Amino acid sequence: MSHRADTGPEPAAGRAALRLEAITYVAGRTLLDDVSVTFPAGRLTALSGPSGSGKTTLMSIAGGLLQATSGTAELDGQDMWTGSGDPRPEVAFVLQVYGLVPILSARENVSIALRARGVAPADADESAEAALARFGIADLGERQVEELSGGQMQRVACARGFVVGAGVLLADEPTSELDEGNRAVVLAELREEAARGAVVVVATHDPAVVDACDLHIALDEGRVVR
Numbered sequence: 001m002s003h004r005a006d007t008g009p010e011p012a013a014g015r016a017a018l019r020l021e022a023i024t025y026v027a028g029r030t031l032l033d034d035v036s037v038t039f040p041a042g043r044l045t046a047l048s049g050p051s052g053s054g055k056t057t058l059m060s061i062a063g064g065l066l067q068a069t070s071g072t073a074e075l076d077g078q079d080m081w082t083g084s085g086d087p088r089p090e091v092a093f094v095l096q097v098y099g100l101v102p103i104l105s106a107r108e109n110v111s112i113a114l115r116a117r118g119v120a121p122a123d124a125d126e127s128a129e130a131a132l133a134r135f136g137i138a139d140l141g142e143r144q145v146e147e148l149s150g151g152q153m154q155r156v157a158c159a160r161g162f163v164v165g166a167g168v169l170l171a172d173e174p175t176s177e178l179d180e181g182n183r184a185v186v187l188a189e190l191r192e193e194a195a196r197g198a199v200v201v202v203a204t205h206d207p208a209v210v211d212a213c214d215l216h217i218a219l220d221e222g223r224v225v226r
């Protein structure tokens with residue numbers, strides 16, 4: 001793990017960290033093998049590794065979407081697995097396949113993340129618009145998601161993940177469809193979320209994204225290799 005003390009804010013004293021201890025995940029074969037990693041609050045952590053190395057599986061366990069076969073994933077001593085596959089409300093994802101509702105508008109897709117957390121619809125819509133603006137797509141709010149390009153969809157997915165102000169933000173390849181300018185925007189926003197004190201993890205194949213992070217964990221064939 002590399003520590004770049006010269007970048008990013010100092011994590012607030014006593015902030016929570018997301019700790020994964022001896023995580024093994026078996027689905028026909030062993031996809032994760034005795035993985036122990038800590039994702040600190042207030043830091044941007046890159047998770048790299050070849051395609052199929054287990055990044056998405058590890059993030060799914062870290063966020064409580066998937067139950068590990070053995071081992072623990074805890075935030076401040078609290079188990080991330082709630083027993084149902086529904087993540088805790090403080091967890092937000094930017095998913096690789098976006099997970100957007102194609103027939104809803106961009107704004108509605110972002111707004112529902114807040115409505116699901118009990119935010120009143122008008123307030124949720126207002127925050128959704130602001131979140132779309134963070135990613136330079138304020139003008140696409142009314143457009144149905146199925147009419148958008150891949151990169152535009154990815155930015156809607158970012159807006160939906162970021163709008164929550166989550167304690168734990170898990171972004172799976174959030175820049176894979178983006179040009180350099182938009183990648184820089186997403187990186188700056190990830191940095192902002194960490195500065196707010198969130199645990200921020202970004203799975204990526206992109207060396208420029210790894211470089212922009214404070215910490216770097218690499219997987220290969222389900223094992224931590226750095």
Ligand SMILES: Nc1ncnc2c1ncn2[C@@H]1O[C@H](COP(=O)(O)OP(=O)(O)OP(=O)(O)O)[C@@H](O)[C@H]1O
Pocket residue numbers: 027028031049050051052053054055056057058096
């Ligand atoms: N539910 C499942 N059952 C069986 N195998 C699975 C399951 N989910 C993922 N896999 C396999 O586990 C391995 C790790 O997948 P994962 O999606 O975690 O990798 P990744 O590092 O995120 O890859 P990529 O960079 O391509 O997104 C792959 O070989 C994949 O085919």
